[in-house]
Amino acid sequence: MSEPLLTVADSLKDRARAALGSRNLILVGLMGAGKSSVGRIVAGQLGIPFIDSDHEIERVSRMTIPELFAAYGEEEFRALETRVIKRLLKSGPRVVSTGGGAFINERTRRHIKKGGVSVWLKADLDVLWERVNKRDTRPLLKTENPKQTLENLMNARYPVYAQADLTVLSRDVRKEIMADEVLKAMIEAQKESSAL
Numbered sequence: 001m002s003e004p005l006l007t008v009a010d011s012l013k014d015r016a017r018a019a020l021g022s023r024n025l026i027l028v029g030l031m032g033a034g035k036s037s038v039g040r041i042v043a044g045q046l047g048i049p050f051i052d053s054d055h056e057i058e059r060v061s062r063m064t065i066p067e068l069f070a071a072y073g074e075e076e077f078r079a080l081e082t083r084v085i086k087r088l089l090k091s092g093p094r095v096v097s098t099g100g101g102a103f104i105n106e107r108t109r110r111h112i113k114k115g116g117v118s119v120w121l122k123a124d125l126d127v128l129w130e131r132v133n134k135r136d137t138r139p140l141l142k143t144e145n146p147k148q149t150l151e152n153l154m155n156a157r158y159p160v161y162a163q164a165d166l167t168v169l170s171r172d173v174r175k176e177i178m179a180d181e182v183l184k185a186m187i188e189a190q191k192e193s194s195a196l
């Protein structure tokens with residue numbers, strides 16, 4: 001009896017998994033880019049654990065992110081975020097989705113750069129706004145004009161996110177398609193450079 005042929009989807013997952021090896025895959029980008037939802041799917045496809053740093057921060061502190069910002073301020077939140085992400089990246093392979101500001105913090109960015117392959121999910125303002133304006137759980141957007149604030153954050157942060165190892169355009173397509181694009185980017189990068 002002949003062996004069943006690998007499907008295209010299986011070979012995509014297998015090749016991306018091989019490209020990752022024991023490193024972590026870390027998703028970075030602005031609020032609403034899809035880091036948490038796409039990251040979970042990518043981890044499922046690769047058959048490795050998924051962890052979201054925002055959720056981990058909430059679990060260890062037993063507080064929500066809005067509560068942490070209100071009680072301790074952004075600086076303390078960033079210090080906690082750095083510690084949590086450093087710990088999450090100690091062993092791999094994992095898919096780690098980060099909070100929107102994590103990669104912007106220099107210390108956290110250093111841990112991410114050391115801890116695996118970073119992927120920027122890059123989206124335009126309208127895509128992000130469509131997604132984030134449905135919930136008011138993001139302390140940085142509690143301003144008079146949250147869409148303008150989001151645009152300001154894009155302008156300030158995009159040059160820093162651009163330092164990620166890989167960039168994938170986050171568009172209005174199904175999350176599974178976005179996840180496949182992350183896997184394809186991993187494979188392409190592996191082909192192009194043995195340094196990744």
Ligand SMILES: Nc1ncnc2c1ncn2[C@@H]1O[C@H](COP(=O)(O)OP(=O)(O)OP(=O)(O)O)[C@@H](O)[C@H]1O
Pocket residue numbers: 029030031032033034035036037038054097098099100131132138171172173174175178
């Ligand atoms: N490709 C997609 N198509 C449609 N909706 C999406 C897509 N990706 C994410 N979303 C939706 O957009 C919202 C934000 O996504 P998600 O929470 O994954 O973003 P995030 O990058 O983790 O944001 P944050 O930095 O705030 O944690 C969610 O409601 C999610 O279901």
Ligand SMILES: O=C(O)C1=C[C@@H](O)[C@@H](O)[C@H](O)C1
Pocket residue numbers: 030031054065098099100101102137138139140
């Ligand atoms: O963009 C940011 O700075 C943030 C994004 C969220 O994921 C949370 O980590 C928090 O609301 C801060």
Ligand SMILES: [Mg+2]
Pocket residue numbers: 035036037052054097098099
């Ligand atoms: Mg998230």
